[in-house]
Amino acid sequence: xxxxxxxxxxxxxxxxxxxxxxxxxxxxxxxxxxxxxxxxxxxxxxxxxxxxxxxxxxxxxxxxxxxxxxxxxx
Numbered sequence: 650x651x652x653x654x655x656x657x658x659x660x661x662x663x664x665x666x667x668x669x670x671x672x673x674x675x676x677x678x679x680x681x682x683x684x685x686x687x688x689x690x691x692x693x694x695x696x697x698x699x700x701x702x703x704x705x706x707x708x709x710x711x712x713x714x715x716x717x718x719x720x721x722x723x
Contacts, residue, residue, distance in 0.1 A: 650702075650705055650706060650709040651709075652705075652706035652707075652709045652710045652713070655669060655670055655702065655703055655706035656668070656669065656676060656706055656707070656710045657669075657670060657671045659671065663675055667710060669699065669703045669706070669707065670703065672698065674696065674698075674699065676707045676710050676711065679692065679699075679703075679704055679707040680707060680708075680711055683704075683708075689701060689704050692704060
């Protein structure tokens with residue numbers, strides 16, 4: 650999935666953390682909800698402005714970031 654049009658980073662918003670479509674909801678927020686046991690349906694119910702693609706973009710962003718960390722450590 651190409652998350653580049655969904656995940657945005659703005660220095661003045663949420664201290665420059667990666668956010669979803671310029672909103673104040675961060676990738677970290679979504680990952681925390683998922684790690685805490687919330688389902689995609691529950692997140693979408695709580696945040697009506699989000700889409701399924703937004704959640705998938707968060708996962709793709711995190712996977713890509715993890716891959717880059719691994720390569721950098723070699």
